[in-house]
Amino acid sequence: MYRTEGIVLRTRNLGEADKIVTLYTKTNGKVVAVARGARRIRNRLLGPTQVFTQGRYLIFTGKTLDTLSQGEIVNSFQDLREDLDKMAATMYLSELVDVLIEPGEASLEIYSLLLNTLKMLSQKQINYALRVFELRFAKHLGYEPQLNNCINCNNFPEKAIYFSRQGGVVCDQCRSQLLPVQTISRGTWELAKRILAWDWSRISILHPSEQSLSELEACMRAFYDYRLDKPLQSLDFIHTLKEFSPPEVKN
Ligand SMILES: [Zn+2]
Missing domain, CATH: 1.20.1440.120 (Recombination protein O, C-terminal domain)
Known part of the structure; x- marks a missing residue:
């Protein structure tokens, strides 16, 4: 498990409500992680996993895929x-x-x-x-x-x-x-x-x-x-x- 700052490069839908997020992080370089439930409207990961967002993330390393479990927006780059x-x-x-x-x-x-x-x-x-x-x-x-x-x-x-x-x-x-x-x-x-x-x-x-x-x-x-x-x-x-x-x- 680690905390890092990163930028969301791309996202792909997985299943009904999940997202696979590709991030470029400050400390771990490119990371591909699954964000469970991140497509649900009230989910706390919805905002921090929008493409091009800069945020701080908590990532759990897994055998095949990492899991992005917490996120906090630093700059949403909404424009x-x-x-x-x-x-x-x-x-x-x-x-x-x-x-x-x-x-x-x-x-x-x-x-x-x-x-x-x-x-x-x-x-x-x-x-x-x-x-x-x-x-x-x-x-x-x-x-x-x-x-x-x-x-x-x-x-x-x-x-x-x-x-x-x-x-x-x-x-x-x-x-x-x-x-x-x-x-x-x-x-x-x-x-x-x-x-x-x-x-x-x-x-x-x-x-x-x-x-x-x-x-x-x-x-x-x-x-x-x-x-x-x-x-x-x-x-x-x-x-x-x-x-x-x-x-x-x-x-
Ligand atoms: Zn020459």
């Missing part, structure tokens, strides 16, 4: 469940964490990253929050993209800069050997380096351009897709939302 764009973004990062992390690997850095990203999503800095998460999550997982020098020849990219899904920047000379690559501007390159190197307090006050964010999105999409066995389900939801979003009103 992340009520706004479709925020919800889609949060589903995406929850899925990334869920598929790339095995149970039992605790990392305080990943926990803090997740929490800080949820706060940024709450403030509606959606695209920027996701790019920061993608870059720093890769770093904490141990495959930080190499951004200072070309991943092939190790030279400093003097002219044009490209990004390879294999994990970093590529120079003009090596480009043809590492296709497919994405072209990135110098501004995007600088932004990516700052996101990886700077403290959170400094990162969260940057205001990157839309162009840099969309270049980084393409780079990190290719980077993660290259490492995943199958496409992420949450991306379908994000694409659907984009297709149905109303055109911007021009003055």
Whole structure:
């Protein structure tokens, strides 16, 4: 039995009233636990086991499945469940964490990253929050993209800069050997380096351009897709939302 703080990444229904909850916890990493009765309207676990909630939990370890027996909300992040764009973004990062992390690997850095990203999503800095998460999550997982020098020849990219899904920047000379690559501007390159190197307090006050964010999105999409066995389900939801979003009103 242990007490820990955690964030609910996803939930699945079990039987008539139970839920299987996947949490990323501060002290025990990813935990999958059953919450008995958590779908009943008067149950005390109903609130603390809502997806994307940050809470404090009491967990009993079992032979096959752990049991989440008590929960107390620290931050309900209700807005992340009520706004479709925020919800889609949060589903995406929850899925990334869920598929790339095995149970039992605790990392305080990943926990803090997740929490800080949820706060940024709450403030509606959606695209920027996701790019920061993608870059720093890769770093904490141990495959930080190499951004200072070309991943092939190790030279400093003097002219044009490209990004390879294999994990970093590529120079003009090596480009043809590492296709497919994405072209990135110098501004995007600088932004990516700052996101990886700077403290959170400094990162969260940057205001990157839309162009840099969309270049980084393409780079990190290719980077993660290259490492995943199958496409992420949450991306379908994000694409659907984009297709149905109303055109911007021009003055
Ligand atoms: Zn090179």
